Amino acid sequence: MKRNLTAYTKNSFFSYADRQALAEIGVHLKHLQLIEATKIAYWWLVNESWRFSPIFFYEQYVSRSFDSQYGTDTLARVDLTTLDIDSPNKDYGVYYQASPVYSTRKVLHSLKIAYEEFTFVDFGSGKGRTLLLAAELPFQRVIGVEFSRELHACALSNIAVFAHKKAKLVESVYCDATLFEIPLDNLVLYFFNPFDEEVLSQVLANVNISLEKHPRRVFAVYHYLPDKGLFENLDRFRLIKQWHRYYVYEWNTGSKL
Numbered sequence: 326m327k328r329n330l331t332a333y334t335k336n337s338f339f340s341y342a343d344r345q346a347l348a349e350i351g352v353h354l355k356h357l358q359l360i361e362a363t364k365i366a367y368w369w370l371v372n373e374s375w376r377f378s379p380i381f382f383y384e385q386y387v388s389r390s391f392d393s394q395y396g397t398d399t400l401a402r403v404d405l406t407t408l409d410i411d412s413p414n415k416d417y418g419v420y421y422q423a424s425p426v427y428s429t430r431k432v433l434h435s436l437k438i439a440y441e442e443f444t445f446v447d448f449g450s451g452k453g454r455t456l457l458l459a460a461e462l463p464f465q466r467v468i469g470v471e472f473s474r475e476l477h478a479c480a481l482s483n484i485a486v487f488a489h490k491k492a493k494l495v496e497s498v499y500c501d502a503t504l505f506e507i508p509l510d511n512l513v514l515y516f517f518n519p520f521d522e523e524v525l526s527q528v529l530a531n532v533n534i535s536l537e538k539h540p541r542r543v544f545a546v547y548h549y550l551p552d553k554g555l556f557e558n559l560d561r562f563r564l565i566k567q568w569h570r571y572y573v574y575e576w577n578t579g580s581k582l
C-alpha cells in the first residue's frame with residue numbers, strides 16, 4: 326500500500342499519514358474487516374507511533390534550539406511557490422523544511438565508514454542544515470545542491486557562521502539536482518524528501534551511470550522515501566539499515582575495493 330509520507334501537516338499535531346491510517350481503519354472496522362484494520366494499525370504502530378514518544382518531543386526541542394545555539398537560520402519552512410526558481414523541475418520540488426537534528430545526527434554518526442575518505446552530498450540542501458550536521462564529521466567534502474538561489478544564499482551564510490566544522494570543505498552549489506555532476510569520490514548521498522519520483526529517478530539514473538563507469542563506495546541515506554522500489558530496482562543498491570523513516574542503502578561494487 327502506498328502512503329503519503331508528508332510528515333507534519335501544517336498547523337496540525339497529526340500527520341497526513343496518521344489521518345489516512347485512522348480513516349482506513351474506520352472504514353475496515355465498519356465492514357468488519359478485522360484483519361485489514363489490524364494490518365493498518367500495525368503499520369501505524371511500527372512506522373508512525375514513535376512521533377508520540379518522549380524521544381520525538383526531544384527531537385523537536387533539539388531542532389528548534391539549533392539556530393539559537395549555532396547562530397544559524399535554518400528552521401523556518403519555505404514554500405517553493407514563494408521563491409523565484411528557474412528550473413523546469415520546480416513543480417516536482419518539495420517545500421523547504423529542515424531535517425530533524427537529533428535523528429539525522431544519529432543516522433550520520435552510525436555509518437561505519439572512515440569519513441575522511443568520503444564526500445557527502447545533500448540533494449536539495451535548502452538552507453543547509455544537513456550540510457552543517459554532516460560538517461560536524463570529518464568528511465573530505467560536504468556539498469549541498471540547491472535550485473533556489475535564495476535558499477542557496479541562506480545556506481552560504483549558515484556555512485560561514487557555523488563554527489563546528491570538522492569537514493575539510495563545506496559548500497552549497499546553486500544547481501538543479503538533475504544537472505549536478507556526481508563527484509568521483511566515495512560518497513554518502515543524502516535525500517530528505519526533496520522532490521517527486523520524476524526527478525528522483527533522473528538523479529538516481531545519473532548516480533547509477535557514474536557508479537557503473539567508476540565503481541566506488543557509495544551509501545545513500547533517504548529520509549521519507551516515497552517508494553522503496555526506486556532504489557531496489559537499481560539492483561546494486563542494498564538496504565543495510567532502516568531507522569524510523571531513514572533508509573540507508575549501500576551500492577554493491579561487485580568487487581572488494
Ligand SMILES: C[S@@+](CC[C@H](N)C(=O)[O-])C[C@H]1O[C@@H](n2cnc3c(N)ncnc32)[C@H](O)[C@@H]1O
Nearest residue numbers: 418422423424449450451455472501502517519
Ligand atoms: C525538504 S527540503 C530538504 C532540506 C535539506 N536537505 C535538509 O535536510 O535540511 C527539500 C529541498 O529540496 C530543494 N529542491 C527541490 N527540488 C530540487 C531540484 N530539482 N534541485 C535542487 N534542489 C531541489 C528545495 O528547494 C528544498 O530546499
